Amino acid sequence: MPGPLRIVRTPLELTAAMEAWKRAGHRVAFVPTMGALHAGHLALVAEGLKHADKVAASIFVNPKQFGPTEDLERYPRDEAGDGAKLLAAGCELLYAPTVATMYPPGFASYVRVAALPDLLCGAARPGHFDGVATVVSKLLAAARADVAVFGEKDWQQLAIVRRMADDLDLGTQIIGCHIVRDDDGLALSSRNLYLTPDERARAVALPQALSRAREALLAGGDVAPALATAERKIAGAGFARIDYFELVDGERLTPLRAVTPGARLMAAAVMGSTRLIDNLAV
C-alpha cells in the first residue's frame, strides 16, 4: 500500500528527497506538470515507472510561459484532486512550489534555446518557450532525476527540452510519452475544460484533419494539397483561427516539402477562445 503522497514546497526539499531515494539504490523519474491532471499526465507517471522505481511529479503553473493576454489567472487549479490522482497512479512525491519560491525577488536568469522556440507555437506565443526552458531547467536541476518524462502532445516543447537537457549536461534522460486521446480522438488537455459542449464536439475536426492528411501523404499525395485540404476541414468545423498546420522535421521542426523519416504533422488552432494543439507522426 502506498503511503500518503509526500508534498514538498522548496527546491532544497525536492533535492533532498530525490537524493535519499538514490542513496537507497532507487532509480528515480520526474514528471513536470501544471496540474489539472488528466489521463495524459497519468500516462507520464506510468511511463516513468517503466524506467524507474520511484516517481516524483511537480505541479507549477509557470507565469513565465504565459503571454500577457493568456489564461494564467483562469488556468484550472486543484492540488488536492491532483494529489489523489498522482498517488493512485503510483507517484510518491509531489513538488508544488509557490511562484515566490520559484522566482524570488531579484530573479534574473533565463534559459533560451536557439531557433526552435521561434517556430510553430513560438510564432503565436512569443517568449513562451523561454519561460518553459527556464522553469524546466530549474525543475530538472533541483530534481536530479535519472529520467524525466514529457508528453508528445507538446512535441515542440519536448524537442526544446531534449536540446536543452543535452546542451546543459543536466544529467537527466528526457523520455517522450505517447499522446493520450479521448474516445473520439481529441487529445486530452487541461484546456479542454474551457470548451463548451458544442465547441468540444466540433474540436474533433483537428485530430481528424491530422489523420486524413497523414493518410493522404502515406498514399503518395503531395504535401501542399494535403495541408490545404486539412486547413479547409478545420476552418469548416468552425475553428476561429488556424495558427499553423505543417509537415515538419520532427527534430529540427523545419517545414518539409516531402515525407522523410521522422516527419511529423503539427497543428494549432483556436476553437472559441481556446487554443488547441495536436500532432501526428507520419
Ligand code: AMP
Ligand atoms: P501541462 O500540465 O499541460 O503543462 O502538461 C504537462 C505534461 O503532460 C507535458 O509533458 C505534456 O506534454 C503532457 N501531456 C499533456 N497532455 C497530454 C496528453 N493528452 N497525452 C500525453 N501527455 C500529455
